[in-house]
Amino acid sequence: MIETFTLHLADHILFLLLGILLPWRTVGAQKKLKDLSFTSRMRQSLYIGNSIGLWVMALIVLGLWWWLDRPFSSLGLQWTPSTGNLWSVGFVIAFLIIYVIDAVRDISTPKGRAQVEEKLSKELGILPRKFKSYLFFIPLAFSAGICEEIVFRGFFIGYFVSLFGTGIGSQILAVAIPAVIFGLVHTYQGIQAIYKIVGMAVIFGTIYVLTGSIYLLIILHVVVDLIGGAVGLFFPEPEQPDGPVEDWEYPNPTWEEE
Template sequence: MTIQPTEWLMLFIIVLMPVYSLWEADKVKIAILAGRKTKIRAYQDAMLFMWLPTLVLLALMAYGAFAPSDFSLLWLGNLGNWIGTVFVVAIAGYFAYSAYTLMHNASARQKFRDVSQNHDWMMPVNKSELRWFTLGLSVSAGVCEELLFRGFIIGALGDSLGVVVSLILSSLLFGLCHVYQGWMNVLRTGIIGLVLGVIFILTESLWVVIALHALVDIYGGIVGYLFQQPEK
């Protein structure tokens, strides 16, 4: 099965995303730390960066170049769908319990704080930043990045590239898109992308990985916010 022109177009656009991230590199971090850019503006810029290629993909889908089934956006009601749904609910419960524990346990907060200092510059400090991070940036990342990296590369291109190649390619590009957070985070994010890709394949549902991705980012924002608050 050959790759169609519209698929080449989307693949080219997605490849440009890590190229742009590499070009930007530390510029966002430097601008925030220097006070030239607010965190909310940085969140908004990141949302725009994700939504622009996603809107192109959705437009092509509306045009008929892709079908929702290509991205596993349809509920099949099979075992994989149900196991994925239960897993999402379990993860949401765990994150809620963990956030509650951190909120009421100073020593636990300190342990987490010691290993997350590299991300302090991008974490929300006040409630306005927290809303933008959780409801804006995190939800956008869940929807956009899963549609692009898992839904398109693994779902739509899986038959053409093969499952293994599409899984590795999606994880690699996904990791490189986060180079602005540092090269160690590229590796970490790439591994997360690999895990999400496997879950996507096993559950046959993009909704499952969209929910998981958004939950992980929302949890990270809430925890980051808690770390930025002064101890009472």
């Protein structure tokens, strides 16, 4: 069971910023990313910029907890008895096995390879296609695993449970709303992928509600991202775009729409 906390005005402001305004702006920025033909250098710049942005969000949440003198355990940063029990660990292992099987199927069958190649060219152009780019992707995977779990599970779910109450219906809403937001900030992966991501976020949120810890989720999230990022390495780099790519800069997701 997750720990609730007494809500402060700062919690509402922070949710407005991280849960509504930033995702809305991120979706707008991702539309621009789909129109770009990425080079390795562009991807590396994007990974660095996203990693920094993720840590800024997580540090803001952690800073709020420090300022309000709250226990960090109420963000799920604790190891509870149910975290390491057979059910929790077994569920995580089963999830990883299914995910790996699905990823292998995508790159090993002609139909799966064709579908992945189409997504890589239309929606997932930001995935690394060379090992050097993947080395830059690894810190991003760890940043996403740590920071997104702190924000989307630790803060968002705790916020809604503290807001709505600890009843079953309230907990369902507390898991579902952040899951939808989590899916929206990954719109660059395509509509079909959003359904999978929302489903994964619901599973992650349920594990958090049942265990009160995000530690297993951080590990699971990092591994899933590392596997997902490695998929692009099995496909050739597309042709380089025309134009002076050396002048390309990381597209800040907070830019104004033109």
